[in-house]
Amino acid sequence: MQRVAIVDPTESTRESLRTLLLGVDFVWLEAECARYEYFPDVVQTSGPDLAIVTLDGDRAKALAMIGQLSAAHPKMPILTISQDHQALLTSLQRGARYFLTHPVTLEDMLAALRRAVGESGGLEAAPAGLARAAGGCSVIAVLGSRGGVGTTTLAVNLAATLAADPAHAVALIDLDLTLGDADIALEVSGGETISIADLARNIERLDMNFLRRAMARHEPSRLSVLRHPLEVAEAGIVHEGHVERVVNLLKVSYTHLVVDLSKSLLPTDLMALRMADLILLTAQLELSSLRNVVRLVHCLNAEDGLGEKVRVVVNRQGSEAGDEGISPKKAEEVIGKPLFWQVPNDTKAVAGARVAGHPLVTHAPKSRAQQSIAGLARMLYGKPAAPDAAKGSKGGWGFFGKR
Ligand SMILES: Nc1ncnc2c1ncn2[C@@H]1O[C@H](COP(=O)(O)OP(=O)(O)OP(=O)(O)O)[C@@H](O)[C@H]1O
Numbered sequence: 559m560q561r562v563a564i565v566d567p568t569e570s571t572r573e574s575l576r577t578l579l580l581g582v583d584f585v586w587l588e589a590e591c592a593r594y595e596y597f598p599d600v601v602q603t604s605g606p607d608l609a610i611v612t613l614d615g616d617r618a619k620a621l622a623m624i625g626q627l628s629a630a631h632p633k634m635p636i637l638t639i640s641q642d643h644q645a646l647l648t649s650l651q652r653g654a655r656y657f658l659t660h661p662v663t664l665e666d667m668l669a670a671l672r673r674a675v676g677e678s679g680g681l682e683a684a685p686a687g688l689a690r691a692a693g694g695c696s697v698i699a700v701l702g703s704r705g706g707v708g709t710t711t712l713a714v715n716l717a718a719t720l721a722a723d724p725a726h727a728v729a730l731i732d733l734d735l736t737l738g739d740a741d742i743a744l745e746v747s748g749g750e751t752i753s754i755a756d757l758a759r760n761i762e763r764l765d766m767n768f769l770r771r772a773m774a775r776h777e778p779s780r781l782s783v784l785r786h787p788l789e790v791a792e793a794g795i796v797h798e799g800h801v802e803r804v805v806n807l808l809k810v811s812y813t814h815l816v817v818d819l820s821k822s823l824l825p826t827d828l829m830a831l832r833m834a835d836l837i838l839l840t841a842q843l844e845l846s847s848l849r850n851v852v853r854l855v856h857c858l859n860a861e862d863g864l865g866e867k868v869r870v871v872v873n874r875q876g877s878e879a880g881d882e883g884i885s886p887k888k889a890e891e892v893i894g895k896p897l898f899w900q901v902p903n904d905t906k907a908v909a910g911a912r913v914a915g916h917p918l919v920t921h922a923p924k925s926r927a928q929q930s931i932a933g934l935a936r937m938l939y940g941k942p943a944a945p946d947a948a949k950g951s952k953g954g955w956g957f958f959g960k961r
Pocket residue numbers: 702704705706707708709710711712734821873874875901902903904905906908909912927
């Protein structure tokens with residue numbers, strides 16, 4: 559946690575700065591000051607890691623004070639905020655290291671804080687929270703090759719498996735805006751019912767506190783969930799710009815974001831696919847699903863080379879219903895791409911977990927489906943195999959050996 563001191567003689571802007579900072583979980587508002595002339599003493603007493611000075615209360619006084627402050631505390635980064643570009647430039651000449659133009663957006667503030675926190679040495683000694691502040695968040699988009707292939711099952715259970723690691727903070731975003739059902743697979747407890755549509759409606763006023771309140775929590779798995787719009791008619795409220803903003807903000811607080819997409823390749827889906835580090839394309843060993851894999855990869859390749867991020871995951875391998883006797887080898891020939899992972903058909907565990915509203919990792923941790931998903935998580939994030947998982951992964955469920 560990095561300690562911050564602020565000075566701003568104007569009450570209204572000081573108040574908004576305070577609200578902005580209170581929502582950021584890697585900084586602590588150590589001291590607030592309303593007079594430029596007192597600020598050096600405040601800094602001397604409170605010893606913050608970062609000072610934030612808004613210049614517009616009295617630019618001449620503020621700039622003089624910055625010269626004094628940077629001479630007395632050469633190692634402490636100073637961040638200045640003003641409407642006036644000349645004043646910002648002068649503040650840099652006097653020793654400030656960062657500046658933001660007023661009005662300050664949350665994203666700008668977070669980016670500046672991350673740089674300043676990194677510079678003040680906070681990141682080396684930091685626990686997971688600060689590492690995340692440095693931008694260490696993986697975004698995994700989970701896309702289906704048709705309805706019902708297990709996209710939500712994969713997204714929910716991969717997210718919950720990743721969340722089981724105490725070093726991780728994981729959120730699942732339900733972007734299947736019209737008919738999403740991640741909240742059925744995962745019965746979340748308490749809190750207010752805020753959905754992504756509510757965030758979209760309030761996007762201009764969005765701050766970290768509101769965003770945090772929107773994240774429902776599945777306590778047993780430590781997984782946070784951003785719900786799909788509660789009313790079907792609200793789906794249209796959410797636009798790609800909202801998705802971009804919400805994902806960028808969530809990246810500050812989480813190590814992994816798993817996004818369950820719709821099947822319609824809407825602009826909101828495409829935005830998530832562009833922002834993703836990895837796209838898991840869920841398929842089954844049957845013709846229509848495999849044909850759609852080919853079509854989707856082709857389409858994503860045309861979209862700024864998104865196809866390169868795609869990894870095909872076969873679900874319900876070995877099922878009579880979903881498997882038309884097409885072998886994995888044949889499937890690879892059809893799609894012209896290696897299969898990355900296979901998850902076995904495991905109706906008892908998967909259906910049981912769904913009815914219970916819990917992910918496999920808490921409901922049926924030893925099930926074949928969960929062992930396979932744990933293997934997938936290890937394959938993606940390189941954690942050593944847990945003893946149980948290694949035992950359970952015998953029998954051919956898992957990696958096909960090629961990527
Ligand atoms: N590995 C599995 N073994 C057995 N059943 C499974 C498996 N994966 C998914 N299912 C079942 O398949 C059904 C569809 O799964 P899910 O809702 O995850 O698919 P989806 O692709 O998200 O569907 P939609 O198109 O509605 O979004 C569910 O009843 C689920 O329990």
